[in-house]
Amino acid sequence: MTRLFSGTATEPGLKFALMIRDLNLALSRHSSPDLAELGLSQAQIPVLAAIDELPGSTGCELAEATHTTPQAVSQILARLTECGMVRRESLGGRAMGHHLTDKGRTATYAARARFGSLTESFLTVLDDDDQAVMIDALWRVLNAMVDADDEKPQRETGP
Template sequence: MPRLASESVDDPSLKFALMIRDLNLALSRHGASDLQDLGLSQAQIPVLSVIGDLPGSTGLELAEATHTTPQAVSQVLCRLVDAGMVRREALGGRAMGHHLTESGAAATREARIRFARLADALLVDLSDDEQAVLLSSLGRVLDATVRLDAHETPVQDGAEDFRRNV
């Protein structure tokens, strides 16, 4: 029996989707305990990271930057505020800006260190050039997801292009 769902699939389109799923599951499995040690969840990491990069971000800005819904970000923010990792600042009206506390900044730094170790372990068999190509390629794939989210690229056209290029 194959270890990964993607190992036994020949269709390139399905194989791609299953490989991404397998990779996501592996990252979740191996990163979850490190995050729990820091008192964090996987949903909190992107929010903390964006707040660190863009202090004062509103909930809507955080939702857009993390490609999640405002409701999901609101729940994450409530937990982060309760944990003392994020503080809110009134911006006028109902808008609130969000800032990392020292605790939140420390947890974010430590999470980045731990994810760097995990990435090193996963990418150990790739040369520096191969790693650069992989990251560049994944970046372009993620850019395509943004276009799909904005309904700029029909899904069926992309699937045919993928099959022709494999």
Template sequence: MTREDETAATSLPTPGTGSAMLSDLLWEVSAYVELLGEARLADLPITTASSGMLMAVYAEPGITVTEISRRMPRTQQAISQIVARLEKIGLIERRLKSGRGVGLHLTGEGRTMAEHAFERERSVDEQLVGILGKKNHEALRELLVESRELLRLKR
């Protein structure tokens, strides 16, 4: 068997090419967007993951780690690690809820940081509109929202 025959026999989808599988394409695009976001947050003491956590707590003060893990595709352990780091740098605090559980709340500094992070991430989204074009940006966004809902049902 020649090398050409071996290549033809084992023609697998190749990440980074037009034959990449959907999961590879999603990972690659996500990584590029993550890089843009991290660059915008570089001078802040947070990452895009911790920014998302701040925004979740900003939107729903008192939310628990368990509630966040039900909504986001991350484990409770991963969320707890992010929360612990945010707590350590004074952006989040834990408070006992009435009944059971511990709710997460932003400190004053955490609220300010969440607002700064939101503005910067919004500028990344505007940058993506510039790169993809408004029509493609909106079409991709709509498809991802629909896909997220369908995949959440399977979780």
């Protein structure tokens, strides 16, 4: 039986955070077979989506865009390049820009479509009004978190 860690929390902030985690794990479990069929992993989808939205981005820019470490993005990019979904382009020096190949674009759009269909099938437990309220509320929380990230002072990286 699947354990929902959010079911035991009583504090609203903790319950919210654990529910998001539980939802993410459940979505990952349900989407993994479709992604595997496309030759993709759960970790690769945000990187492919970021490259699609920000063509020519460096690994550091993709790490920031996906809230992932540069090391993890570097490993994901290496695999995506090896399998022909991403093309690297020199930006001068050691910097490399990343672009989707036709194969990568096709896989990205197919993954988004399958993921969208999967989530829609689970949203049927909510009527249209409840879906709109939930999406609006989550959007406001997400924007508040992003705004808080933007307000944090940036660390100095050198003298």
